[in-house]
Amino acid sequence: MISFDQFQMQDGSPIYQQIIEFVERGIIAGTIVSGDEMPSRRVLSALLGVNPNTIQKAYKFLEDDGIIESRSGAKSYVTANSKMQKQLRTKLLTQDVAVMVQNMKQMGISREEAVSLIKTAWKDEVKK
Amino acid sequence: MISFDQFQMQDGSPIYQQIIEFVERGIIAGTIVSGDEMPSRRVLSALLGVNPNTIQKAYKFLEDDGIIESRSGAKSYVTANSKMQKQLRTKLLTQDVAVMVQNMKQMGISREEAVSLIKTAWKDEVKK
Amino acid sequence: MISFDQFQMQDGSPIYQQIIEFVERGIIAGTIVSGDEMPSRRVLSALLGVNPNTIQKAYKFLEDDGIIESRSGAKSYVTANSKMQKQLRTKLLTQDVAVMVQNMKQMGISREEAVSLIKTAWKDEVKK
Amino acid sequence: MISFDQFQMQDGSPIYQQIIEFVERGIIAGTIVSGDEMPSRRVLSALLGVNPNTIQKAYKFLEDDGIIESRSGAKSYVTANSKMQKQLRTKLLTQDVAVMVQNMKQMGISREEAVSLIKTAWKDEVKK
DNA sequence: GTGGTCTAGACCACC
DNA sequence: GTGGTCTAGACCACG
Numbered sequence: 001m002i003s004f005d006q007f008q009m010q011d012g013s014p015i016y017q018q019i020i021e022f023v024e025r026g027i028i029a030g031t032i033v034s035g036d037e038m039p040s041r042r043v044l045s046a047l048l049g050v051n052p053n054t055i056q057k058a059y060k061f062l063e064d065d066g067i068i069e070s071r072s073g074a075k076s077y078v079t080a081n082s083k084m085q086k087q088l089r090t091k092l093l094t095q096d097v098a099v100m101v102q103n104m105k106q107m108g109i110s111r112e113e114a115v116s117l118i119k120t121a122w123k124d125e126v127k128k
Numbered sequence: 129m130i131s132f133d134q135f136q137m138q139d140g141s142p143i144y145q146q147i148i149e150f151v152e153r154g155i156i157a158g159t160i161v162s163g164d165e166m167p168s169r170r171v172l173s174a175l176l177g178v179n180p181n182t183i184q185k186a187y188k189f190l191e192d193d194g195i196i197e198s199r200s201g202a203k204s205y206v207t208a209n210s211k212m213q214k215q216l217r218t219k220l221l222t223q224d225v226a227v228m229v230q231n232m233k234q235m236g237i238s239r240e241e242a243v244s245l246i247k248t249a250w251k252d253e254v255k256k
Numbered sequence: 257m258i259s260f261d262q263f264q265m266q267d268g269s270p271i272y273q274q275i276i277e278f279v280e281r282g283i284i285a286g287t288i289v290s291g292d293e294m295p296s297r298r299v300l301s302a303l304l305g306v307n308p309n310t311i312q313k314a315y316k317f318l319e320d321d322g323i324i325e326s327r328s329g330a331k332s333y334v335t336a337n338s339k340m341q342k343q344l345r346t347k348l349l350t351q352d353v354a355v356m357v358q359n360m361k362q363m364g365i366s367r368e369e370a371v372s373l374i375k376t377a378w379k380d381e382v383k384k
Numbered sequence: 385m386i387s388f389d390q391f392q393m394q395d396g397s398p399i400y401q402q403i404i405e406f407v408e409r410g411i412i413a414g415t416i417v418s419g420d421e422m423p424s425r426r427v428l429s430a431l432l433g434v435n436p437n438t439i440q441k442a443y444k445f446l447e448d449d450g451i452i453e454s455r456s457g458a459k460s461y462v463t464a465n466s467k468m469q470k471q472l473r474t475k476l477l478t479q480d481v482a483v484m485v486q487n488m489k490q491m492g493i494s495r496e497e498a499v500s501l502i503k504t505a506w507k508d509e510v511k512k
Numbered sequence: 513g514t515g516g517t518c519t520a521g522a523c524c525a526c527c
Numbered sequence: 528g529t530g531g532t533c534t535a536g537a538c539c540a541c542g
Contacts, residue, residue: 014531014532014533015532015533016532016533025231025234025235028235028236029234029235029236030236040513040514040515041514041515041516042513042514042515050533050534051533051534051535051536052534052535052536053532053533053534053535054532054533054534056515056516056517057532057533059515060516064448070514070515070516071267071514071515071541071542072270072514072515072516072540072541072542073307073513073514073515073540073541073542074307074514074515074541074542075513075514075515076514076515089235092231092235093232093235093237093245094245094249096227096228096231096232097228097245097246097249098249098252098253100224100225100228100246101246101249101250101253102253103153103220103224104221104224105253106134106153106154106157107153107156107157107217107220107221108156108157108158108159109221111246111247111250114246114250115243115246115247117221117225118225118228118229118239118242118243118246119239119243121222121225121226121229122229122239122242124226125226125229125230125233139455142456142525142526142527143526143527144526144527178527179457179458179526179527180527181526181527182526182527185526185527270540270541270542271541271542272541272542281487281490281491282490284491284492285490285491285492286492287492306542307541307542308542309541309542310541310542313541313542345491348487348491349488349491349493349501350505352483352484352487352488353484353501353502353505354505354508354509355480356480356481356484356502357502357505357506357509358509359409359476359480360477360480361509362409362413363409363412363413363473363476363477364412364413364414365477367502367503367506370502370506371499371502371503373477373478373481374481374484374485374495374498374499374502375495375499377478377481377482377484377485378485378495378498380482381482381485381486381489398516398517398518399517399518400517400518424528424529424530425529425530425531426528426529426530434518434519435518435519435520435521436519436520436521437517437518437519437520438517438518438519440530440531440532441517441518443530444531454529454530454531455526455527455529455530456525456526456527456529456530456531457525457526457527457528457529457530458526458527458529458530459528459529459530460529460530
């Protein structure tokens with residue numbers, strides 16, 4: 001049974017997307033693996049204090065992307081294999097990085113300065 | 129007259145915000161400077177194929193932030209000074225970088241790999 | 257003892273219905289005949305990796321339709337006679353064909369093309 | 385504006401799927417083409433006497449499959465080009481036919497009989 | 513108990 | 528006006 005203890009809702013993006021990303025990043029990090037059991041919609045709904053429909057929406061998306069598998073009446077399980085893990089990793093990473101690089105170029109930032117900013121931000125994150 | 133040739137709409141964030149950011153990043157890069165004339169709302173609306181209300185909203189935000197100023201009829205001019213430029217620069221940069229670093233940490237990416245990814249993406253951007 | 261080796265679960269329709277149809281189509285084909293012994297509910301449950309309740313539901317339907325009969329303890333036997341076989345044949349066939357023809361008409365497919373598609377699909381099925 | 389006059393709800397399959405299929409088959413038949421305007425969620429909701437959420441679900445699916453395009457605040461439009469039309473056509477057809485052929489083989493029906501059944505059903509459909 | 517669908521109605525951001 | 532998200536609560540089929 002995968003744990004949602006580390007999950008914390010934030011404002012700004014839809015709840016169902018936050019749940020999707022939580023699972024996706026968990027898979028990338030290796031803390032969620034194929035065969036793991038998902039909490040039932042009702043249980044997770046109660047756990048997060050969120051409407052069951054919102055959970056259903058997130059699960060549906062994950063199912064459509066082949067990350068989990070659901071059958072009516074039965075529990076839901078993670079099905080993401082290592083190939084998917086790599087795909088997810090690449091997808092999210094390149095997406096994040098590309099956006100940032102594009103923005104920086106538009107601002108006339110040099111490559112060296114960009115790298116320097118990353119390193120600084122990295123340290124600040126650690127301190128938190 | 130500042131040019132919107134380089135502007136390209138994307139999905140995911142509101143159009144009016146994309147316009148605001150486009151101007152802000154131009155100011156940071158120095159391609160847009162104080163005194164430059166903004167296109168009229170009608171012209172920009174037609175140019176981008178976007179509802180006039182959307183343009184109006186973007187201009188309103190830019191005005192409220194002291195980045196542009198409406199003078200003599202419908203014409204608007206850029207008023208951002210060097211102090212603003214620095215403020216904008218800091219605001220946008222730290223914001224961009226912080227989001228990316230946080231995501232990467234969540235995925236278990238090392239600092240070295242992060243830097244490497246930036247460098248790769250940088251080259252790819254150049255090729256375009 | 258009738259064999260479920262050829263049975264393979266699919267998504268989209270309930271498992272218990274797939275079991276029912278498997279038996280019915282076997283009877284039509286003549287591979288399942290009156291007097292054949294059905295596997296016990298427990299055995300079939302284990303064999304297909306399916307919840308015992310699901311098997312029970314399928315057997316109940318088959319019993320209600322007079323296709324199988326539970327005698328002497330837990331054992332069940334096929335009771336379908338030749339009259340039933342013909343009824344089943346007509347029921348399933350007309351049902352299958354009618355649905356397909358209706359869909360095709362809705363898509364503007366001609367009768368000739370329909371026949372051609374059947375012939376092609378037939379060959380592909382053989383190759384498997 | 386595409387018309388839902390011909391649409392009539394049926395029991396057995398979810399409403400939102402019926403809407404999806406209605407649009408898909410319309411595209412295949414050529415009665416719905418790229419650039420057509422979709423009715424707004426609210427309008428269609430009222431027209432069909434169905435909850436707006438149900439409509440939203442159908443539209444979301446169509447959007448995910450690239451058949452329509454939606455932007456917040458703006459109307460929704462059909463974007464399916466001729467390539468998609470062919471893909472849809474092939475997808476739905478092969479799917480329908482494959483299922484039927486597989487069933488018939490399981491019942492021990494010969495190819496000739498299958499073709500004959502199709503032809504008969506075709507005539508019956510016409511008479512209706 | 514579990515997944516899936518649906519209704520009724522609300523709120524927000526966007527155009 | 529339009530699309531998108533969310534809540535509250537219900538019903539059904541499935542296992």
